[in-house]
Amino acid sequence: MLRLHAGHGAGQRPSRRLRLPRRSRGRAPRLRPAEIARGDLKGYWSISISGNWRMIFRFEDGDVHDVDLVDYH
Template sequence: ILESALNKLDILNAAQSLDDLRATPGNRLEALKGDLKGFHSIRINTQCRVIFRWQESSAHEVRIIDYHR
């Protein structure tokens, strides 16, 4: 999982727009709702996500979470 997480963080860092993240189907970019409204996520695997706020062409408040907790 560490290698996959680092790969996703590299992809996130290289992105210049949310469309860049949509271009890779495995990311499964989603706008989040509820308590995480304003955040987006990309998948690391079926259980873990990288979540972030997208502002001014870059990701902010980046976190890795266990989606099922």
């Protein structure tokens, strides 16, 4: 899980803006397989991020388009 500090980060060193929990440093993130979305999101692919949050996107001519994070509940 990535943790962001509150605020927009102005005046902070880049190393202070984004922190990884100690246990995940140096490890590749666990990725869940993408699924084809259904219902109102037909035509999109979906990847579970955490809890209710999913990243959705669609392919057009081999490129990724319309990337968004959605709370599906």
